[in-house]
Amino acid sequence: MGEFNLSQALKANRSFVDKVIEESGQDIRQCYQCAKCSGGCPGAYAMDYPPSQIMRMLALGMKDKVLKSRTIWVCMGCNTCTTRCIRNIDIARVMDTLRQEAVKAGYTEKGRTVIAFNDAFLGTVKSYGRLFEAGxxxxxxxxxxxxMKDAQFGLPMLLKGKAKPFPHKIKGRSEVKKIFEKTKQMEGN
Amino acid sequence: MARYAFYPGCSLDTTAVEYGMSTHAVARKLGIEFLEVPDWNCCGASSAHMTDHLLALALPARVLALAETLPVNELVAPCAACHQRFAGVEYELSRDEELKKKVNSLLDRPYTGKVKVKSFLEVFANPETLDKIQKSVKRSLKGLKVACYYGCLFVKPPKVFNYADDPENPQAMDNIIRALGAEPVPWPYKTECCGASLAMTDEEICTKLCNDILRVAKDAGADCVVTCCPVCQQNLDMRQVSVENKYGTKYRMPVPFFTQLIGLALGIDAQALGFKKLFVSPVKMLQKVGAA
Incomplete structure (x- = not known):
């Protein structure tokens, strides 16, 4: 990744590192680079930096490189890393925090499809209270x-009764909507 | 009679309709009572926890609070992803009173933690029920070789679960399959990830992971891969055709839910268990146990 001044990066981004530690509740500085997380990660082969490297880069304050990485969007949250971490760091949770920080910082390019999926998913939940797959x-x-993504599965799914043409709307839709709106206000700092 | 609050989740009536059909058919036979949580909402799944931590706690907390209105002590969710979200809420809110207050300020009905989260696999794999299943077998699945595929979120991360099977080599489903007379094959991909929602957002990775799982199951001599998660099932079953096209293979590996196999052994008609809902034909497998 070329030359990089580590002490400057940490000095400039210490508040970011602290924020990730606080938001995730995980002390990433406990990582001693055993790389068990990277060894077991099913997505590591498709990442630009394996999870253990992300942890190190994070501890060193390399904010932009971490938030612009492809890694955080390939992570599928399987929790193998968290399960195996000998230093008790919930790495999958750190990845959640990094995705949220990347969105806040406007680094969304590599997460385009994931963000679109999450928005579409949560959009139907906010409207109806439950997921509406077709929507x-x-x-x-x-x-x-x-x-045309997955269009070939549409008709078989309908015929098998595995897709519904209309959403199911729960009675407590307004309660669910309120949860969405209030959390947005509370996190909107 | 065993009685649980039941959270179907968004898939049990849609993409995993056969999981729902077989669950209820088997429960009737075994005298297990599932009381559906009234007016439940989506747990938010991975989309919520990727987006906003508080949202990811509050959505399942509303469901758990509603479950507290039922005459039960425990809640089960057949979907691994939902199960892990509920367990996560229980784990975090029982350790952080401030956070619990914050989450409750978002809900109309407060979550107290009275109803505990139980693994859906344990509903069947506990010694008492396992014994009952074994004694109720009408059509032994003898000769059927089964690769038990647990996926990730019923066993990972173990710290959030009240009861957790070995996350690297779980046994609950293997024990169930054995009780039915079938043979669980030893294989090393029991808890390897299927790619989950990457099927939508980065399909090539998902296809590769599913190919690995199917190939290893085939090499282990399995007649079918049995699952306990609607997401895994859909990726391995419906998308198997994409895997075969991309890798030039022909697995034709049936991927039923474990409840469908229990139902078969209990003598329930294959049609009532939703075997026709599977994408990869289970006919050969059904013939092998004399159910087709």
Missing amino acids: LLIKFNLSTGNL
């Missing part, structure tokens, strides 16, 4: 521009 797929395909 999710349509909204997701429209936002990614890949209109």
Whole structure:
């Protein structure tokens, strides 16, 4: 990754490191680079930096490189790293925090499809109280521009009774909507 | 009679309709009572916890609070992803009173923690029920070789669960399969990830992971891969055709839910267990146990 001044990076980004530690509740400085997380990570082969390297870069304050990485969007939250971490760091939780920080910092390019998926998913939950798969797929395909994604499964799913053409709306929709709105206010700092 | 609050989750009536059909059919036979949580909402799944931690706690907490209105001590969720979200709420809120207050300020009905989260696999794999299953077998699945695939979120991370099987080599489903007369094959991919929602967002990775799982199951001599998670099941079953196209293979590996196999052994009709809902034909497998 070329030359990099580590002490300057840490000095400039110490508040970011502290924020990740606070938000995730995980003391990433406990990591001693055994790399068990990277060894077991099913997505590591497709990442630009394996999880253990992300942990080190984070401890060194390399904010931009971490938040612009592909790694945080490949992580599928399987929790193998968290399960195996000998230093008791919930690495999967740290990845959640990093995705949220990346969005806040505007580094969304590599997470484009993941963010579109999450928005479409949560959009249906906010409206109806439950996930509406057909609505999710349509909204997701429209936002990614890949209109035919999974279209071949649509008809078989309908015929097998595995997809519903209309959403189920729960009675407590307003309660669910309130949860979405209030959490947004509380986190909107 | 065993009685639990039941959280179907968004998939049990849609993408995993056969999981729901077989669960209820088997429960009736075994005298297990599932009381559906009234007016439940989506747990938020991975989309919520990737987006906002408080949202990821509050959505399942509303469900757990509603479950507290039922005459039960425990809640089960057949979907691994939902199960792990509920267990996570229980784990965090029982250790952080301030956070619990914060989450409760978002809910109409407060969550107290009275109803505990139980693993859906344990509903069947506890010694008493396992014994009952074994004694109720009408059609032994003898000769059927089964790769038990647990996926991630019923066993990982173990710290959040009240009861957790070995996260590296879980046994609950293996014990169930053995009780049915079938043979769980030893294989090393029991808890390897299927790629989950990367099926939507980065399909190539998901296809590769599913190919690894199916290939290793085939090499282990399995007649089917049995699952306990709607997401894993859909990736391995419906998307198996994409895996085969990409890797030039022909697995045709049936991927039923474990409850469908219990139902078969209890003598329930394959149609009532939703075997026709599977994408990869289970006919050969059903013939092998004399159920087709």
